[in-house]
Amino acid sequence: MADVPREPGVYVWFFDEIPPGVPTDGCYENEHGTALYVGIATVKRTLRSRLRNHFRGNASGSTLRLTLGCHLDLPLRQVGSRLTFGDHEPVVSTWLAEHGRVACVARPDPEPLELELLRSGRFPLNIKDNPHPYAKSVSELRAAVRSAARAAGASA
Incomplete structure (x- = not known):
């Protein structure tokens, strides 16, 4: 992390292992993954x-952690007003460290580049401003997992 700029910018996550159920058709691929x-x-x-x-x-x-944890089928729970994978947060951290690679570019005005990349429709794990057909599935999955966590927290 020491070489990552302390500036605004855009970053892209590449994975050498795809989380269960995530489609990769049309995604960018390189030597670091998809x-x-x-x-x-x-x-x-x-x-x-x-x-x-x-x-x-x-x-x-x-x-990103929320989405990965949902795809890895980790139990989400509510602690106060926050949602967390609790004791399973290290599972997400380990999975990211083992399978994720990130590329970043510092830019004083990162929003136009992020929007351009999202509009390409090649990033299935993003939701906002994303025309990728899987974006709706990610949104629904996260909503269902959040709802279940809140319901479990309310009954505890």
Whole structure:
């Protein structure tokens, strides 16, 4: 992480193993794997802090972690107002470390590049502004898992 800029920018996650059920038709591929997710870092949350959050954060602070945990069928639970995979958060961290590679580019105005990449329709794990046909399935999966966690938390 030391070489990741403390600047705004865009990052793309590549995976050498595809999470269960994720389609890869039309995705970018290179020697690092298949590109499944694109994200943005702003002045407030720089590339370094944003990527650190994905690697070591929790389901509430990283939509990528939430999505991966849902695809890995990890139990989500509600703790106070936050949703977390709890003791299973390290499973997401380990999976990301073993199978994920991230490429980033620092840009003072990252939004246009992120939008351009998303509109290409090649990133199945993104939801917002994403025309990829799997985006709706990701949204529904995350909503169902969140709803179940909230219902379980309310009955506890």
